Amino acid sequence: MLPHKKHKPSCKVWIEYNGTPVLGKGGAEILRAIGTEHSILKAAEKLGMSYRYVWNYMQKIQKAIESPVAVTFKGGKSGGGGARLTELGQSLIEEYQRVEGRMSEVLADQEHWGVLGLKISARNQLKGKVVSIEEDGITAKVKVEIETPAVVTSVITK
Secondary structure (H helix, E strand, O other): OOOOOOOOOOOOOOOOOOOOEOHHHHHHHHHHHHHHOOOHHHEEEEEEOOOHHHHHHHHHHHHHHOOOOOEEEEEEEEEEOEEHHHHHHHHHHHHHHHHHEEEEEEEEHHHHHHHHOOOOOOOOOOOOEEEOOOOOOOOEEEEEEEEOOEEEEEEOOO
């Protein structure tokens, strides 16, 4: 645990493609807004950004991953144009949210930070008590309570 309440662990999450960052918090917000608004213009307005910025950001992502994350379509005389996310665009948002959510859980878990100071023997052994085993086909999830107090969870395959 950190000594002062003003200090707290933090991290930034991004998705990489071939070692190049392509989607961080801002990009995820842009894609999410395009997905909900079904329009690049409306997404830009919702986020307080210019249409050009959102368009260029989307193009930058697409160029980096060499595939479209959204498709646009023109309307008729009375409008009706818009945009929708591709399956890839939606999966990028979902992956970002999954990783960001997990990292938020880890950062908020004070027990986790206390365990970082835990010393492990030279043989990588921890003394503990098995508190549960959940078998699922070819894997088993084993939870072991150790002295610190903390619970170590391991997924083991047959």
